[in-house]
Amino acid sequence: MELELLTTTLARALAFGTPLLLAALGEIVAERAGVVNLGVEGMMMLGAVAGFVVAATTGSLPLAILAAVLIGALVASLHAVIAVVLLANQFISGLALTVGGVGLANLIGKAWVGKPLAAPMALVDVPLLADVPLLGPAFFKGQYPLTYAALIIAGVIWLVLFRTRLGLTLRTAGESPAAADTAGIDVRLVRFLAVVFGGGLAGLGGAYLALAYRPAWGENISNGMGWIALGLTILALWHPLKAVPAALLFGAFFTLSFRLQNVLPPELLTLLPYLVTVLALTLIAWRGGRGAVGAPEALGTPYRRGERE
Amino acid sequence: MRIRWVKRSSTPPLLPLLVSGGSFLLALGAALVAFAAYGLNPFEAGATVIERTLIGTRNLGEVVRRTIPLLLAGAGLVLALRARFWNIGAEGQILAGAVAASGVALFVPSLGAFTIPAIYLAGFVGAALYGLIPAFLKARLGVNEIITTLMFNYVALYVVRWLINGPWRGKSVTGFSYSDRFARETYLPMVDGTRVHIPTLVIGIVLAVGVSLLLRYTRLGFSIRLMGEAPAAARYAGVRLLPTTLALAALAAGAAGLAGAGEVAGIHHRLIEPSSISMGYGYTAILVALLARGRAWATLITAPLLGWVLAAGDVMKVSLQLPFQLTDVFTGFTLLLLVAAEPLLTHRPVLVRPQPQPAAAHSAVAPSAEERREGA
Numbered sequence A: 001m002e003l004e005l006l007t008t009t010l011a012r013a014l015a016f017g018t019p020l021l022l023a024a025l026g027e028i029v030a031e032r033a034g035v036v037n038l039g040v041e042g043m044m045m046l047g048a049v050a051g052f053v054v055a056a057t058t059g060s061l062p063l064a065i066l067a068a069v070l071i072g073a074l075v076a077s078l079h080a081v082i083a084v085v086l087l088a089n090q091f092i093s094g095l096a097l098t099v100g101g102v103g104l105a106n107l108i109g110k111a112w113v114g115k116p117l118a119a120p121m122a123l124v125d126v127p128l129l130a131d132v133p134l135l136g137p138a139f140f141k142g143q144y145p146l147t148y149a150a151l152i153i154a155g156v157i158w159l160v161l162f163r164t165r166l167g168l169t170l171r172t173a174g175e176s177p178a179a180a181d182t183a184g185i186d187v188r189l190v191r192f193l194a195v196v197f198g199g200g201l202a203g204l205g206g207a208y209l210a211l212a213y214r215p216a217w218g219e220n221i222s223n224g225m226g227w228i229a230l231g232l233t234i235l236a237l238w239h240p241l242k243a244v245p246a247a248l249l250f251g252a253f254f255t256l257s258f259r260l261q262n263v264l265p266p267e268l269l270t271l272l273p274y275l276v277t278v279l280a281l282t283l284i285a286w287r288g289g290r291g292a293v294g295a296p297e298a299l300g301t302p303y304r305r306g307e308r309e
Numbered sequence B: 001m002r003i004r005w006v007k008r009s010s011t012p013p014l015l016p017l018l019v020s021g022g023s024f025l026l027a028l029g030a031a032l033v034a035f036a037a038y039g040l041n042p043f044e045a046g047a048t049v050i051e052r053t054l055i056g057t058r059n060l061g062e063v064v065r066r067t068i069p070l071l072l073a074g075a076g077l078v079l080a081l082r083a084r085f086w087n088i089g090a091e092g093q094i095l096a097g098a099v100a101a102s103g104v105a106l107f108v109p110s111l112g113a114f115t116i117p118a119i120y121l122a123g124f125v126g127a128a129l130y131g132l133i134p135a136f137l138k139a140r141l142g143v144n145e146i147i148t149t150l151m152f153n154y155v156a157l158y159v160v161r162w163l164i165n166g167p168w169r170g171k172s173v174t175g176f177s178y179s180d181r182f183a184r185e186t187y188l189p190m191v192d193g194t195r196v197h198i199p200t201l202v203i204g205i206v207l208a209v210g211v212s213l214l215l216r217y218t219r220l221g222f223s224i225r226l227m228g229e230a231p232a233a234a235r236y237a238g239v240r241l242l243p244t245t246l247a248l249a250a251l252a253a254g255a256a257g258l259a260g261a262g263e264v265a266g267i268h269h270r271l272i273e274p275s276s277i278s279m280g281y282g283y284t285a286i287l288v289a290l291l292a293r294g295r296a297w298a299t300l301i302t303a304p305l306l307g308w309v310l311a312a313g314d315v316m317k318v319s320l321q322l323p324f325q326l327t328d329v330f331t332g333f334t335l336l337l338l339v340a341a342e343p344l345l346t347h348r349p350v351l352v353r354p355q356p357q358p359a360a361a362h363s364a365v366a367p368s369a370e371e372r373r374e375g376a
Helices: A002-032 A040-058 A061-085 A090-112 A135-140 A145-163 A165-175 A177-182 A187-213 A225-235 A243-262 A266-270 A272-287 B015-037 B042-054 B057-082 B090-107 B112-141 B145-165 B198-217 B219-229 B231-236 B241-268 B281-291 B296-318 B326-340 B358-364 B369-375
Strands: B002-007 B347-352
Touching: A002 A040, A002 A135, A002 A145, A002 A165, A002 A187, A002 A225, A002 A243, A040 A061, A040 A090, A040 A187, A040 A225, A061 A090, A061 A187, A061 B326, A090 B281, A090 B326, A145 A165, A145 A187, A145 A243, A165 A177, A165 A187, A177 A187, A187 A225, A225 A243, A225 A272, A225 B145, A243 A266, A243 A272, A266 A272, A266 B145, A272 B112, A272 B145, B015 B042, B015 B281, B015 B326, B042 B057, B042 B296, B057 B090, B057 B198, B057 B219, B057 B241, B057 B281, B057 B296, B090 B112, B090 B145, B090 B241, B090 B281, B112 B145, B112 B198, B112 B241, B198 B219, B198 B241, B198 B296, B219 B231, B219 B241, B241 B281, B281 B296, B281 B326, B296 B326
Parallel strands: none
Antiparallel strands: B002 B347
């Protein structure tokens, strides 16, 4: 009985944590390459609206997912141009994308408010794994395909980042761009692509909300999840595999806030995940002492090649 | 022929103004295109917007009404941005100020002539305390202030919702979620026929000028500028990170809190739904501060400019039946243009002709003073 409660809570936490995980994984890749993108919330919202509109008009989920990923990547490329090519302030650029992106998504979505998707994504079980005791019902049973995809993507990103040459290139661009440059790596290209990839994953996170989790359009559908994902990136210490339990933790807080409805007023429960984000970041910083913990060395610093005569 | 970016030895004095103004005008042009996209004649729609925002006391009053919180929060944010303290939390700090001010208005017995000052004081202190938490976490532990201040916006939003649905819900209120009406003596004096609360406007103007003077002439101002421009030098100069960060964060948040106090005591006379207290003022104020380019007095220009944009958003919604979200898109677009044009301030583009032989090139084009400095 209590075991069942545990597995269902974990399963709900995973379902709720999926969009956070996807967006955080994208941000991890971008930040590992040295670029902060504060536009996550905007990219998620635009991905969500793009996915929703395409799904509602064509009825095709694959097309909808593709649209969400492409829109996320497109918006991120705007950020990449400003932050990586023009070397302008990446914090303001990301902020602008969030303000404008959320506005634009709500603008486009206005016509679709209150119209649920006719054929949303279906829940599926993973064959074999679903029957494993405990782990099966918690993680591999009755989730949306995008949730399983998110777990796989986390593994793939880890593999690429830490076990391939490409990953080494990317991390060097974020740790020591000057050294990367000397080694013949095109730092700007690497950073550009990392940001665009991150945007695609944020768009995918948005698609999950609009096509599977809700699945209807609502104003401010992501409601700050993009920002929580940014916090998650730090909490996961920029590590794709650690992002999974971190996302589960936040998912659990969202889930618990539904369960505790008799104990606390709903408004106070809703603010819990935001407060927990602050507490978690504080705890991480406190335990690691002063300064950022494990952040890529050149995070947020534009790289300008030494001007040659 | 290609473009090379050459570092400027100094920024021409009028260039920041030109970049800010140019970004704003370009975004306005885009707004006209948006009108056309919605099937309206852009010039007729533009004329309607101008008429309904700028002609007549009532219409102008709406612009000023929105200017007030933008001016207060924006001038405070200039302080934060000058120190590179990325306070994105003005929205939550406005709400914190509104809550504290409402607390005094609702529960403190009459203070006579001191009632209104007490309300402002509560707004300032409440928001300053709220703003101190992320500042302390940043200065002491290095916790990213962008994320914490943003999270605190959501926390403030839900706390206000909780208050108006729960403990502070009005006893005489049925069906709606807001507090009881404040006592008459808490009402701020207004400009007749408008929603312009005079004392808050005056405080805003004084604050904008005051922050300018503080940055220029005081020790704290010097510390703040040094922290932002050269953190390493600031350490050598003996600037203490923690007290300076706390001071500037408290001032910036307190200014936003004054705006929140003004909104509840001047306009609503109750604590109401958070999205009605601050319709995104805290976020728009970031643009006010950025457009002002680190000069607090310049918010006296940029705040009315964006106050007008917000009032125009209202006109678009009411008179032109356009979705109000257009103003968010406008704000985002202006920000984007502004930041994309930023490199122009530190670097200037130079057309470089293809040069077959380096030696010949040198004799043909003498390097400019800056370029020689660059090469050295």
